[in-house]
Amino acid sequence: MEPPQEISGGGGGGAETLKNMPPGSSISIAYHPNFGPHDDLIVLELDEKLIPDVLNERMVLRGQPDEDAVLCTQSKTYAMKFVGTSNSVLLVPPENQSESYENQQKNDINNTDEKAVARIIKVVPGSLELIEVSPKLDKLKLLLSENTYKFDENDMEILEENQESRAGLYNWNDLIDNIQASDEELRFGLQALSAVEINGYWRLVDESYMDMILGVLLKNSVLNDRSLNALNEDEVVNMLESDGFPMVLARHCLHLYANQVKENDSMESCVWKLDEKRVCIHYAREILKGGKRKLESFMEEWRKKTPDKMQPSFDLMEGEVLTEKLGVETWVRAFRVSSLPSTPAERFSILFRERAKWDWKDLQPYIRDLNVPGLSAEGLLLKYTRKTQPSPNQDPVFSAR
Amino acid sequence: MQIRVKCNCGERNCEEWGVVELQGVVEPQPGFQGSLANLQIGTLCRPSSQEIYTLTIGYHELRGSKVSLKKPLLVLKKVKHMDGESCSDVELQVVGIIRHKILFKTRPKALISKPQITSREKPKAIMLGSAASNQAV
Numbered sequence: 171m172e173p174p175q176e177i178s179g180g181g182g183g184g185a186e187t188l189k190n191m192p193p194g195s196s197i198s199i200a201y202h203p204n205f206g207p208h209d210d211l212i213v214l215e216l217d218e219k220l221i222p223d224v225l226n227e228r229m230v231l232r233g234q235p236d237e238d239a240v241l242c243t244q245s246k247t248y249a250m251k252f253v254g255t256s257n258s259v260l261l262v263p264p265e266n267q268s269e270s271y272e273n274q275q276k277n278d279i280n281n282t283d284e285k286a287v288a289r290i291i292k293v294v295p296g297s298l299e300l301i302e303v304s305p306k307l308d309k310l311k312l313l314l315s316e317n318t319y320k321f322d323e324n325d326m327e328i329l330e331e332n333q334e335s336r337a338g339l340y341n342w343n344d345l346i347d348n349i350q351a352s353d354e355e356l357r358f359g360l361q362a363l364s365a366v367e368i369n370g371y372w373r374l375v376d377e378s379y380m381d382m383i384l385g386v387l388l389k390n391s392v393l394n395d396r397s398l399n400a401l402n403e404d405e406v407v408n409m410l411e412s413d414g415f416p417m418v419l420a421r422h423c424l425h426l427y428a429n430q431v432k433e434n435d436s437m438e439s440c441v442w443k444l445d446e447k448r449v450c451i452h453y454a455r456e457i458l459k460g461g462k463r464k465l466e467s468f469m470e471e472w473r474k475k476t477p478d479k480m481q482p483s484f485d486l487m488e489g490e491v492l493t494e495k496l497g498v499e500t501w502v503r504a505f506r507v508s509s510l511p512s513t514p515a516e517r518f519s520i521l522f523r524e525r526a527k528w529d530w531k532d533l534q535p536y537i538r539d540l541n542v543p544g545l546s547a548e549g550l551l552l553k554y555t556r557k558t559q560p561s562p563n564q565d566p567v568f569s570a571r
Numbered sequence: 572m573q574i575r576v577k578c579n580c581g582e583r584n585c586e587e588w589g590v591v592e593l594q595g596v597v598e599p600q601p602g603f604q605g606s607l608a609n610l611q612i613g614t615l616c617r618p619s620s621q622e623i624y625t626l627t628i629g630y631h632e633l634r635g636s637k638v639s640l641k642k643p644l645l646v647l648k649k650v651k652h653m654d655g656e657s658c659s660d661v662e663l664q665v666v667g668i669i670r671h672k673i674l675f676k677t678r679p680k681a682l683i684s685k686p687q688i689t690s691r692e693k694p695k696a697i698m699l700g701s702a703a704s705n706q707a708v
Contacts, residue, residue: 184589188615189587189589191615193618196614196617199591203609205608212647213646214644215644217642225585226578227575231574258597261590263666264587293597
């Protein structure tokens with residue numbers, strides 16, 4: 171359409187006019203030619219520090235139709251809350267945005283008094299506010315557990331092309347479509363779950379399969395007299411591959427149970443040192459898979475299972491097991507913090523169903539990973555527990571609220 | 572699913588939109604319902620170099636001031652892409668940013684056209700001139 175030259179006599183209009191009114195001046199406030207509900211226009215309040223993320227298009231809304239959408243930056247997740255207002259919030263767009271038809275013809279008001287006009291496009295019922303929240307990563311565990319990578323899958327990889335075999339498999343794009351978390355938080359979540367990308371899909375590897383690979387790695391290292399503190403990546407991976415394990419899992423085994431101590435340079439491969447704690451925990455889990463055990467027999471078998479140079483100590487088992495006294499016997503059973511939900515309400519409800527009363531020493535390993543933006547650890551305890559201290563020199567006990 | 576927040580504002584900043592906020596509801600006379608386009612609501616006046624404003628609507632005058640928002644507001648537009656089969660392809664486009672508003676937080680004062688001249692003669696004249704076109708608050 172034609173440029174809105176007729177109103178320029180009055181000094182333009184719209185938002186700029188509103189912003190830059192000189193002292194002693196007046197402007198007219200009017201309905202925009204396209205005034206209406208404009209439900210497609212949304213007002214979002216956000217912190218100044220997030221503006222660069224907006225300008226660089228690093229923001230995305232995530233969620234399934236049945237979930238409340240969250241807004242994610244590269245590293246953080248925000249819930250969106252609609253806050254209504256009973257005031258009339260009249261929204262004035264810049265004039266060039268509203269270049270739309272016929273506002274030239276209907277300027278009878280402008281002709282009579284030579285005044286600039288700020289035109290109201292809609293009355294805003296309220297705005298969306300952002301609240302930082304923890305990422306919804308429990309669903310990630312759920313999705314990846316649908317189809318864990320097992321020993322017999324090696325032989326079936328030819329089927330990969332087949333659509334049928336995609337059931338329960340998620341690539342990165344599937345995950346960001348399904349999980350309400352920022353990219354960074356999702357990557358962290360995948361790492362925390364020890365997930366590995368196999369043929370483009372993010373998978374959890376069946377624990378007994380990893381046990382098998384670790385067992386072969388340890389046995390071979392002993393046979394070949396290799397130090398567990400200096401495992402050559404190429405050697406280990408080649409060895410495991412020749413034993414029939416896929417290369418990606420051989421590497422995964424090192425990532426899971428060892429730490430890289432030397433980067434690979436042009437000539438030599440990476441060097442890894444087996445992590446005593448992670449190896450010991452792995453074997454403890456394997457033993458307790460069969461159910462609870464008497465402490466003595468557990469410790470005995472644990473020592474037997476772990477590599478000779480390692481010293482399994484019960485301190486390593488924080489957040490992995492609970493002990494209970496039955497008569498004179500102490501029993502151990504698996505109770506893994508990694509198997510608990512990450513929302514505080516659900517977490518505490520399960521903890522107090524497990525035990526009505528917790529000592530701080532026992533409770534701490536099961537809640538230290540909880541992270542609620544804006545709520546400190548003390549705040550969490552205050553909100554979800556009742557702290558009792560029978561006498562000043564006794565340790566406090568936590569129970570459900 | 573994912574909805575991208577797109578921004579064509581370029582490197583510097585987004586275009587500023589304006590807001591006039593007042594208590595209550597602006598209600599056009601019944602005769603204007605359905606034909607609000609271009610209808611004048613009132614006159615906004617900045618009498619001095621202070622950021623104090625008056626808004627005259629019909630026989631009512633509001634006094635308010637310009638306030639900077641603690642947190643800016645983004646104006647987003649929901650855009651549906653109807654191309655191809657995926658008609659559910661939605662995108663949010665940043666169309667503007669709001670950093671200030673002119674806020675009228677007091678109740679309106681009735682303007683009674685007695686001949687008694689006060690300091691506020693100018694807005695009164697405007698009010699009378701536009702009073703016929705609508706009614707409010």
